[in-house]
Amino acid sequence: MPDTAHPAEMGLRDRKRLETRHRIAEAARTLALEQEIDHTTIEQIAARAEVSPRTFFNYFESKEDAVLGHTELDLSTEALDAHLETVAGEPAAQAVVHLAFLVFGASFGDEQERLARKEVLVRFPQLMRRQVTRMTTVAEAMTGAVRTILERDPAWGTEAATPQAAEMLLGMCMTGLRSSARHEGSDPDEVRARVVATIRDTAVRIAAD
Template sequence: MPESVAPPALGLRDRKRIETRHRIAEAARSLALENDIDHTTIEQVAARADISPRTFFNYFESKEDAVLGHTELDLSPEALDAHLAAVAGEPAAQAVVDLAFLVFGETFGDERERLARKELIVRFPQLMRRQVSRMTTVAEAMTGAVRTVLERDPAWGPDAATAQAAEMLLGMVMTALRSAARHEGTDPDEVRNRVVALMRDTAARIAAG
């Protein structure tokens, strides 16, 4: 098995953005639970998070998005291009795992976050539409990025890098990351290495079969 390579590290700017995003989400959730989501305003959320209303919109498009608390980093083409540059040259499976770390900021395995979001959707069913919309946006952006990873990998190439292949690989990675985070602890390097090893072993067994 090839030697493990250290994953691309999140920069200080990205870490600060994640911290601020978490703070805004916590403020939005607590206010929604206290006052009901319909009586919660962006101004109230901004005040509790100790930011300006203008800054709020640098992180979330609406108060509903803030209550849901999605913590992915910027998914703009420019940001994804930077992430893809950071994982260039890595084998496909490893590159996709590292891409997930870069985009989700190591929050993929946060079971508490997932359960909190689920409970909020049960209490405020109007959030479901926003949740589905966000999930669709993230899935499309990530699938496109994974296709680029596959196109650049000699083992795949443009012909094999179909949308279906990208979706399958991304699904495997995200499922494995969440599972590893639950069962193997929360240390990012440990989780990442476990997942990369698991995917290599799985691929080898499938090929042998």
């Protein structure tokens, strides 16, 4: 049986959390574009998203973060450790692809989301530094998790599991996921399997060179 037959899946709780996160982000972005970000309040965002202000802070630290609409779930050490246990025993490329789905959901090919975030950054350039900081935080957390995957994989081990190798594999997986979901459909199982197969084929061809 192919090792892609049992992909790591998001639980119902995480799916609901991701849906709520998207709803809050969409409300924040819409209000900011309608009435300027300085005139937008957390209370207004919560009301538009049909959640309480307290719930808002379970998902975003500030209205600026909500306007940017980061879609990844919890990046705490505890959450990443739980995700790593979910993908334990899988080959490295497959484990990294599945880890990305657990952290980000199936939002890789959401072209509308990408364009909306671009519009926000053009309209409110003061958010760019916050965006870069968040991207750096996410990259560091995910690279550390990928490095753990490589260290646990007998084909890699601790010596081969360098930060550079982790960054390279993560970059390949993320790029492949975004491209595959955007251009070839968004069924999670098909996207995962396609990206894993592409990475393996690429590695074989590189080795042959």
